[in-house]
Amino acid sequence: MTALDMLTVPWPTDDVGPRSVTLLRLPAGCLGIVVVDDVRLGTAIGGVRLGSSVTPIEVMRLARAMTLKNAAAGLPHGGGKAGIRTPQDWDPTNREAVIRAFAVAIRHLDEYVPGPDMGTDETAMAWIQDEIGRAVGLPAVLGGIPLDELGATGFGLGVCAKALADAGRVQLSGARVAIQGFGAVGRHAAVALRKHGAVVVATCDTSGGVYDPDGLDVDELVEFDRKQPLVYYGNAKPIDRDDVLTTDCDILVPAAQPDVLHEDNVDKVRASVILPGANIPATAAAEASLHARGVLLVPDFVANAGGVICAAVELAGGSRARAFADIEEKIRANTLELLDRTASTGLPPRAAAEAMAAARLASADAFRRRFWA
Numbered sequence: 001m002t003a004l005d006m007l008t009v010p011w012p013t014d015d016v017g018p019r020s021v022t023l024l025r026l027p028a029g030c031l032g033i034v035v036v037d038d039v040r041l042g043t044a045i046g047g048v049r050l051g052s053s054v055t056p057i058e059v060m061r062l063a064r065a066m067t068l069k070n071a072a073a074g075l076p077h078g079g080g081k082a083g084i085r086t087p088q089d090w091d092p093t094n095r096e097a098v099i100r101a102f103a104v105a106i107r108h109l110d111e112y113v114p115g116p117d118m119g120t121d122e123t124a125m126a127w128i129q130d131e132i133g134r135a136v137g138l139p140a141v142l143g144g145i146p147l148d149e150l151g152a153t154g155f156g157l158g159v160c161a162k163a164l165a166d167a168g169r170v171q172l173s174g175a176r177v178a179i180q181g182f183g184a185v186g187r188h189a190a191v192a193l194r195k196h197g198a199v200v201v202a203t204c205d206t207s208g209g210v211y212d213p214d215g216l217d218v219d220e221l222v223e224f225d226r227k228q229p230l231v232y233y234g235n236a237k238p239i240d241r242d243d244v245l246t247t248d249c250d251i252l253v254p255a256a257q258p259d260v261l262h263e264d265n266v267d268k269v270r271a272s273v274i275l276p277g278a279n280i281p282a283t284a285a286a287e288a289s290l291h292a293r294g295v296l297l298v299p300d301f302v303a304n305a306g307g308v309i310c311a312a313v314e315l316a317g318g319s320r321a322r323a324f325a326d327i328e329e330k331i332r333a334n335t336l337e338l339l340d341r342t343a344s345t346g347l348p349p350r351a352a353a354e355a356m357a358a359a360r361l362a363s364a365d366a367f368r369r370r371f372w373a
Contacts, residue, residue, distance in 0.1 A: 016067060016361070017079075018060060024105045028094040029087045032102050035063035036112050037079040040364045041071060043110075044080030045136065045311055047117025048102070048124070052090060054083035058258060058280075065279045066308065069301035071357035073330045075312045080112040084119070099124050103131035110134070115147075115311045118257075121184075122146045136311035145323050147310040154188025155324065156306020156331045157253065157275050160298060162196055163335035169296060170251065170273050173197035176213075178249040178271065180204060180241070181256030182225055185277040185304070189253050190218045201249055204241035207231035211239045211247065245269060254281035261286040269295065276300040291348045299353040302334050 017037040024032030033056050036044050046066040049059070059081050067079025084102055099120070106112065116125055116137040126142055128135040138144025147153065165172040175198040179186045182203045190200045199215035207229035210216065216236055224233050231238065245252065245260060246268040254260050255277030261269065266286040274290065274297040276282075281300060282290070290297050306327045313323040334356070341352035 012060070016064070018063060019078075019111070020109075021056070021060070022106070022109060023056075024102065026084065026098050026101050026105070028091065028098055030090075030094075030098050031085045032082065032105060033059045033085070034082045034106055034109060034112060035060050035080060036109065037063035037081075038067040038361070039078035039111050040361055040368065041078050042076040044078040044112045045070065045075075045115060045308055045315070046079060046081040046112070047115045047137075047307075048082040048084065048099075048120045048128075049117040050084040050086065050095075050099075050119030050124075052086050052088050053257075054085040056083075059083040061258070061280050065301050067361075068299075068354060068357040069305050069308055070312075071360045072301055072334055072353060073305045073309055074360065075309065077113075077308075077312055077315075078111075081117075082106070082112070082114055095124075096127060099127050100131055103128040103135075107132045113311075113315065115308070121148060136314050137307075138314070145310055145314040145318075145320050147307050147314075147323075148184035150310070150320065151184070151188025151191070152310035152323065152327060153185045153277060153304050153307040154190075155192050156309070156327045157185075157189045157277055157303055158192025158196060159306070159328050159331045160275055160303045160335050161193060161198070161251065161273075163332045164273065164296075164298070164339075165196070167336060167339050169339065174199060175251055176201045176215075176249040177251045177253060178202040178244050178247040179253040179255055179277070180244040180260060181254070181277065182221070182230060183255065185307075186253065186255035187222050187225065189255060189275075189277055191222070193251070193253075194218050198251065202239065202244045202247040203230070204239075204244045205230045206241070209239040209241045209244045210236040211244075212236040213248075251275060253277050257281075259283050261290075263289075266290060271295065274298065275303045277304055279304065287348070287350060297349060298335065298338070299350045301357070302331070302338055302353050305331055305334070 019036045022034040063081035070077045122139045125135040202211040208231035252271035258280040261282035310323040
């Protein structure tokens with residue numbers, strides 16, 4: 001997609017946003033997209049996604065997810081997101097130059113604070129901070145709380161699962177877990193869920209998947225993944241990475257790309273609970289189908305809010321201990337509120353969670369100016 005193509009995309013708008021859409025011409029044939037969706041609660045926080053499949057509509061959807069996530073978590077921040085679309089023949093040696101150019105180009109967008117996402121990390125955020133003095137998810141040496149290194153999002157998924165268990169919605173001890181994507185989110189989710197007594201039976205990376213009905217050795221797998229792709233792991237049965245989604249399990253954690261659950265595979269999903277580690281992991285039609293079957297898909301912006309909660313604490317100058325305490329408190333409270341709302345209203349989980357976020361945005365509206373001086 002060229003820059004001109006992006007300009008002709010029919011941008012969807014509503015009463016929430018987007019507040020602004022910015023397109024950037026970057027070095028090495030890259031294109032940048034920044035969507036600031038809403039700032040009623042404060043400066044927008046959202047990650048920077050880098051890859052050849054990034055699209056403007058994806059960034060817009062992710063920005064809206066951040067608006068809902070930050071509002072539902074009770075954070076004093078709005079929602080935004082950025083993407084850097086690389087060519088198919090991308091030369092990764094250009095990575096630093098492109099990310100630094102991106103940082104310089106967004107210097108004026110002071111309503112948006114970038115953080116790490118797929119394709120970017122703490123080092124990338126350090127480059128952005130170096131250029132414009134505005135980023136979260138920084139390396140510890142720069143005073144940051146490296147949320148991917150510490151596993152804030154994966155830890156939060158564990159908190160969500162424990163809240164579901166305490167409410168009687170899932171039995172964690174011995175629960176079979178399948179995790180699509182063994183990256184920064186997936187591997188920390190595996191560790192967190194194992195601590196609660198669950199058994200990881202399947203996972204994957206971009207090279208392929210592994211499966212063991214008796215349970216994978218999570219510690220061994222984490223150590224192996226530091227050195228080699230999972231396709232070379234010999235202590236489990238190899239499977240196709242997409243088959244992880246339809247593995248016989250109790251809890252499914254999609255922690256990879258958007259829209260991995262769709263009309264063509266949703267009927268094959270065998271989990272009873274889905275905890276999204278990735279944002280927008282299911283199409284609207286897939287979510288409706290799962291709800292009709294009685295599968296509980298906890299909305300992404302409730303389940304995986306650990307990363308942005310950590311980022312908000314960092315931006316406010318808080319500590320790691322404060323970040324993890326806030327993740328525990330906020331995700332547990334939101335999960336239990338979500339269950340209460342679905343039970344009392346009969347709404348599907350996403351609609352109930354959106355109502356939670358909308359209520360907080362509406363409260364913020366009460367403090368906005370309603371006249372012109």
